[in-house]
Amino acid sequence: IADGDIVEVEQATYQNFTAKEVGRNKAEVLAKRLNKEIGVEIFKPIAKKIEQESQLKGYDLILLCVDNETARNLVIRYCHKSGKDFIDLRATGRSVFAMPKLKTLEENMKFVDINDRQDYSCQDRQDLEHGRIQVGNKIVAMVGTQMLMNIQRGYGNRVISLVV
Secondary structure, three states, rough: OOOOOOOHHHHHOOOOHHHOOOOEEEHHHHHHHHHHHHOOOOOOOEEEOOOHHHHHOOOOOOEEEEHHHHHHHHHOOOOHHHHHHEEEEEOOOOEEEEEOOOOOHHHHHHOOOOOOEEOOOOOOOHHHHOOOOOHHHHHHHHHHHHHHHOOOOOOOOOOOOOOO
């Protein structure tokens, strides 16, 4: 689990964090919690953004849940070059998108804007300002879980894009 972000107060209402975890690194919080739940230390936190291919080495499958196109571009290109698999999961407000590794890099790159340099949230800013919480991030997590099981079972996946 790699994430350079710190848990913020408002995120405890719509992300998988508690008030006690505010101010701590997201990757460290999640790795500790998941390892405790399964009773085995499988998840190792990387408490920084993925910015170099060297950070991706040693993994057979990458679940991509990033909030920026720079990291997405890096991971997708790396996976195609190295023959590794990935699932790209995205949610912004009510929009949900899930993409497996497709046959060619060009097919996957149709869904990446390499010129977009901003970071995104799984919540629409206007809805948050009005106290409305979207659940697109939870929906895409469930879709991603099914896609992961499909890979484990030897089934194929396809791109899923919807507004809920």
